[in-house]
Amino acid sequence: MTVRVAVAGASGYAGGELLRLLLAHPEVEIGALTAGGNAGTPLGQHHPNLLPLADRVLTDTGPAELAGHDVVFLALPHGHSAAIAAALDERTVVVDCGADHRLNDPSAWTRWYGGEHPGTWPYGIPELPGARERLRGSTRIAVPGCFPTVSSLALAPALAAGLVEPDAVVVAVTGTSGAGRALKPHLLSAEVMGSAAVYGVGGAHRHTPELVQNLSAAAGTPVKVSFTPVLAPMSRGILATCSAPLADVVDTGAARRTYLDAYGDEPFVRVLPEGQWPQTSATLGANTVHLQLVVDPDAGRLVVVGAEDNLTKGTAGGAVQCMNLALGLPETTGLPTAGVAP
Amino acid sequence: MTVRVAVAGASGYAGGELLRLLLAHPEVEIGALTAGGNAGTPLGQHHPNLLPLADRVLTDTGPAELAGHDVVFLALPHGHSAAIAAALDERTVVVDCGADHRLNDPSAWTRWYGGEHPGTWPYGIPELPGARERLRGSTRIAVPGCFPTVSSLALAPALAAGLVEPDAVVVAVTGTSGAGRALKPHLLSAEVMGSAAVYGVGGAHRHTPELVQNLSAAAGTPVKVSFTPVLAPMSRGILATCSAPLADVVDTGAARRTYLDAYGDEPFVRVLPEGQWPQTSATLGANTVHLQLVVDPDAGRLVVVGAEDNLTKGTAGGAVQCMNLALGLPETTGLPTAGVAP
Amino acid sequence: MTVRVAVAGASGYAGGELLRLLLAHPEVEIGALTAGGNAGTPLGQHHPNLLPLADRVLTDTGPAELAGHDVVFLALPHGHSAAIAAALDERTVVVDCGADHRLNDPSAWTRWYGGEHPGTWPYGIPELPGARERLRGSTRIAVPGCFPTVSSLALAPALAAGLVEPDAVVVAVTGTSGAGRALKPHLLSAEVMGSAAVYGVGGAHRHTPELVQNLSAAAGTPVKVSFTPVLAPMSRGILATCSAPLADVVDTGAARRTYLDAYGDEPFVRVLPEGQWPQTSATLGANTVHLQLVVDPDAGRLVVVGAEDNLTKGTAGGAVQCMNLALGLPETTGLPTAGVAP
């Protein structure tokens, strides 16, 4: 099987990571690479790491350039994907790495993004209950945000099993590639290196409603979520510290069993051995989430910590995993599980 | 006034930061510099940054070397300070940067550190209610841990004012100098750079009981605290994200007024203007804590974020501030409020 | 003595470092703070580290705002200082941190910067032969570039003493604050962290003619200089590895004596003890240059390595040192020699 794939938004960070993974995918042939303002320039100027594609020239992002592919990945600013998808053959698998089709609730969309809701597509975290089935054979897929991926996987089993109250606190440390290649002063290296900073505090980050949606679905009841993202001086990686009040008397061993039941067969989610805690470097460039958990009886909380690479499992790796499901390929095809460390 | 000062444990990170600050203190003359295994070596070998003291040779840490000073700073592993203090003149101001005399509850000491409780000394966060009065003129002072300093200042006003329930979650990102100069694999630069990692999760970190003690005193009732420290790839700095459930209907403006009332006259604690969030680089090398807060009505929580330099306000700067109080000097003498950034 | 000082370009990195140092200067009162596009905003928005000045509002950079000060520091893009200086009283000390008045040769100016040469001012590295005398009492001073400061101090004594041929190779690793607060993609934190990169290779960097000028003056003959700057993932610091072919048979001991003779009495230049090599962290925030050297008989070269903080001794600290000389104050007034480390 040879799958012909186009990437729209190829000069950004998500686009670059998609191409890195697709280069190693045995069933994929890389077709059109498109961009906005960078159209007409060679890819190597934007992604010198992608040696095999360095001389490929970026074209405009338009229906004509994207037509004729089996799969189209969209790595575009929010608001751009609905029109493009509408112009593509409905049998084309469209995998949207943007936010446009993640939220179920049109009013939540309007509150957080403004304008009319572009519609909801099957949501791309296969490891959440029921998700894998909805993704298999789908031709429209909404790739989740990087924070919701690891945070949802970290808390969903406990909420689903009723171990904790529907009242979560998530503080997630992230590398700065998650903000994209935006020329903003607070992303300049001299500002970031040697410093930790918060942003989007108090529910102001756009990933909050997505996290609320996922956790509420897992719990079967509305979940309150306090979400705080923290910028740390690293390029990649998210470390999410997630906790919630214990609903019942439970010890760490019992909570572990809940998580091992949920993820024991998952190829990309690893509950670490007891005593070993996640670190983001172990997931760098890999399509994996590492989890560990503990019950804190004094504080009366379950604490679950998850690590992922925001660009791989948090974006492009998750997107390729969904593509595999959509195409009926083995889900793990072409996806690394060994991170690049140290 | 010339104050003759000795530093025990001068070759470690806390000792080095004490000396950097004392060099700039207009009333201080630096006397004995002592060490354990590094005795006999020049200070410049351990702290090449301390140019004016580079040729000073470290002596052994013993009562004879430390005698004859007005002030003795102890920057030693826990368990060493009680015996040294007992051998010093009782009029000598002894400022202990270690953990030995921080906890009020002997059973808490035994649970967390083992062995017999060495006794409680006045606790060195002058900005907490009642603390300044206890520190003025005191000849024995317990400098707090780096995490409790910023976290206590972040949550105490809200707890004291009854804005929040006595049930706090603190996730604090820290640079690795907080772990000291210990030769441990997880502190090697190749492991730390590019990675975020947790440790001491679920109440396992020794700063937890100290934080519980401070917050419970502020609240006037026992406070549950879930504390998670996160190692980030930076040398210095702590960014603590602290939250608790709202006890009552309160908006951000009202909560801000509580904090401005508490800290408006404090020279070293700054509630940032609305919309500006703390970043650790702004406090680097300065004896300051920067705070910002917001009410999240959806999550039903107050979120307070604080930044400090763990070695300055979090250790050595706080220690010098306490020395000033003990000696009757103006509290701000010799202490920088401008951080080194970018 | 109270010196009233204005800073033009206060919202940039050089401006911020000037203010950090001036805040600690015992004879200085900080007057006007001016900016270009940032005029009208509070300083704390740009330099949250400068707590004592956080609420000061930036004004426009114009002669009216800058008039009435004893000293005016210019931290502006090149090409702006001549007109401003012309509009100021000639007794006002004008210290230009830009490039405009560094080069002696008008044709070199035109080649490297274009346009007409704005004229040459006394050059601000007091430790170079003859420089201190020219700076004392001067009312116009050209602060050197950050690379030329450390590199010139590293090689001048060997060239002046005829130890080496006039044929130097300088490879200087720098933190990214040297590039200023420019919104350029290659300065984004996600690009810089975890990566080393070169730029301005093969004599393309504008500091090259300044370095040639300094080294040729020291040697008394034209010196060829191969200069390569390397961007490393750190905010501050320059580590310059400088070498030249041995002109004669000389061993490390003899070369050391030449350097100790040159710098033994200098308060801000330290030849480290044998066996200890420079590291930039030891100079962070300090007005110091650390040097070490060795003769490599197999390669037939003298290798001198120097470290400095590009923003302190390399820009703002050197500027304040020059101001002290200009005003007849003790040269070391208000300038730190202890770096902030680790």
Add this chain to the structure above:
Amino acid sequence: MTVRVAVAGASGYAGGELLRLLLAHPEVEIGALTAGGNAGTPLGQHHPNLLPLADRVLTDTGPAELAGHDVVFLALPHGHSAAIAAALDERTVVVDCGADHRLNDPSAWTRWYGGEHPGTWPYGIPELPGARERLRGSTRIAVPGCFPTVSSLALAPALAAGLVEPDAVVVAVTGTSGAGRALKPHLLSAEVMGSAAVYGVGGAHRHTPELVQNLSAAAGTPVKVSFTPVLAPMSRGILATCSAPLADVVDTGAARRTYLDAYGDEPFVRVLPEGQWPQTSATLGANTVHLQLVVDPDAGRLVVVGAEDNLTKGTAGGAVQCMNLALGLPETTGLPTAGVAP
């Protein structure tokens, strides 16, 4: 073809990177994993990134454990490989990542490492003249040091073509993983982050004789080499700035043609397009060297800059490339050419 491979020294950084690459190699089956003091512990404790091997337990490094494999990689401290190789079947391909068999000159070995020379094996940089032929089918291979790999590739074509004098200066910035997992104070993260430092200056680094050997072979005459390694705050990556005096009048275009002739057909060495300079992040985790060069007529030198990942092309990737040659596999089998960036 299934190749059964053992890795001795699997808990170190080189061992870990070998395993990461071997996991993705389509012809390899991973056999024994051995260690020294870490024998008996699971691999996941040392390399949490190697998820597929996390539960494999390390065994002792001895002939019995290593017997019965087609290929044995040795990632051991120097001095250990000769005895192990002697105990293995002579048809076993032994690939030594240590220094033992790199130097041709026994007296150079004795000078730099002490003791008796363990003998010389075919040297593992296939892209150097004549090397590929010596490696094909060889059963004993000496993998080069990380610095000599990129530096030799950067300078060999110019020396071989007589473009430059046999008098080279190499200043190479490196990440700290090159020093291995050694518990040394100067490798602690708090010392490394935010700082650049030199070591092994003046010909004191053990990679110097290896570099002299390679460059002299390329030039056909003894080459003098001044080599300075610089530690930068990053985990991986080497950026080598290499230069030598021009032997003749040559411009950048002519020099580029020499390099394109030398490397145009090489899959792992890329001469970047004009105007684009190497950065180490573009090679992270890839088996590639990126080169760029310029003639500086004012300085009279050719400057060549090379980037590589010290653990991949500089160690483990180069080792796997040599294994492929030894086994008669296509040289590029299983080796990534796309780096992990940003």
